[in-house]
Amino acid sequence: LLGADGSMAATIFAEMSALAARTGAINLGQGFPDEDGPPAVLEAARDAIAEGVNQYPPGRGMPVLREAIAEHQERFYAIRLDPDREVLVTAGATEALAATILALVDAGDEVVTFEPFYDAYGALIALARGIHRTVPLRLPDFQPDLDELRAVVSDRTRVILLNSPHNPTGAVFGVEVLREIVALAERHDAIIVTDEVYEHLLFDGVHTPISTLDGARDRTVTISSGGKTFSTTGWKVGWLTASAPLLEAVLAVKQFLTYVNGAPFQPAIAVGLRLPDSFFADAASALRAKRDLLSSGLTAAGFTVGLPQAGYFVVADAAAAGHPDAARLCRELPSLASVVAVPVTAFVHAEHRDAYRSLVRFAFCKRTEVIEEATRRLAALP
Ligand code: PMP
Numbered sequence: 001l002l003g004a005d006g007s008m009a010a011t012i013f014a015e016m017s018a019l020a021a022r023t024g025a026i027n028l029g030q031g032f033p034d035e036d037g038p039p040a041v042l043e044a045a046r047d048a049i050a051e052g053v054n055q056y057p058p059g060r061g062m063p064v065l066r067e068a069i070a071e072h073q074e075r076f077y078a079i080r081l082d083p084d085r086e087v088l089v090t091a092g093a094t095e096a097l098a099a100t101i102l103a104l105v106d107a108g109d110e111v112v113t114f115e116p117f118y119d120a121y122g123a124l125i126a127l128a129r130g131i132h133r134t135v136p137l138r139l140p141d142f143q144p145d146l147d148e149l150r151a152v153v154s155d156r157t158r159v160i161l162l163n164s165p166h167n168p169t170g171a172v173f174g175v176e177v178l179r180e181i182v183a184l185a186e187r188h189d190a191i192i193v194t195d196e197v198y199e200h201l202l203f204d205g206v207h208t209p210i211s212t213l214d215g216a217r218d219r220t221v222t223i224s225s226g227g228k229t230f231s232t233t234g235w236k237v238g239w240l241t242a243s244a245p246l247l248e249a250v251l252a253v254k255q256f257l258t259y260v261n262g263a264p265f266q267p268a269i270a271v272g273l274r275l276p277d278s279f280f281a282d283a284a285s286a287l288r289a290k291r292d293l294l295s296s297g298l299t300a301a302g303f304t305v306g307l308p309q310a311g312y313f314v315v316a317d318a319a320a321a322g323h324p325d326a327a328r329l330c331r332e333l334p335s336l337a338s339v340v341a342v343p344v345t346a347f348v349h350a351e352h353r354d355a356y357r358s359l360v361r362f363a364f365c366k367r368t369e370v371i372e373e374a375t376r377r378l379a380a381l382p
């Protein structure tokens, strides 16, 4: 985690957003929307503040939100949960991930993730002094190879941590992949931790939570967040659902990380989770149009694009556009094209960087005119 001089490196997202702010470039680096989400959700937070919902909420989260999370899991996935024992509200998905990894992983335990992986995974596994093993995802579809997955999971594996829909690639793991993860977890007595923050941002088909598969429920911690679904990334209201014994273990850690957070935002996210189905469908189709716009713009600019099935991001191979070193391209992009993007090497282990050297992640959770302007600039890239 520490650099050679003992300092902690800034995350790639903080670095890239600072670069965008400094240069005035269009920020397609850090994944956050540039428009507000549903007015009813924003209004509910304002109302809660006005009504005095401003002190510590209960340690597990406000009942109204825990109930809304349970209702949401039942409405969309037919998962029935006890909101008092099987739902825990956290400071974003990030705290859910941190508390879960710190609760479950002891020094020397192995954690398997797919690579590229969301940057916090590597840092959290290191904080727990775990050993991070990875299964590679590759262009064109970024689906894991089942033999490679089987080769990595063993009796030393404590946690298999998956993220589908996946950041950065936008891959949605097929059901046969999910089934194999459950079978391996059962065979090696591992816990499944599943990061489903992009659960509502699928461009085709529906999301299948791994906890709904046979054998998964009692060994799975499911993590999500209001940030992506309601365009409220700054509110940091997330949650996890798990069987009561697993949840108790995570809560034991969580109470000493933040204790609680975001009192007035919790009832507001509850309002969001209860919005009609049409809200969720419309948000995904609006984002799908942005995916198509940015993907075709990148293709026109000479990049090879792996079309994402979900989420905020598209991964493009810059080698075809004459830029084999994506990290260098991303450093130069603000001055070459006044656009900021993130090299995929930021999501992989140093020793695996060569395989991802020419890949760039672009965020498309931005206003249409911003994406159009960015594609015009990228088309003029030397
Ligand atoms: N997991 C993934 C895969 C993410 O992309 C993000 C944030 N963009 C998070 C977790 C963190 O979510 P939160 O902001 O709710 O902490």
Ligand code: GLN
Pocket (backbone or CB within 6 Å): 011, 013, 014, 029, 030, 031, 032, 167
């Ligand atoms: N998850 C967002 C992304 O992938 C950023 C979150 C952060 O800044 N840590 O861009």
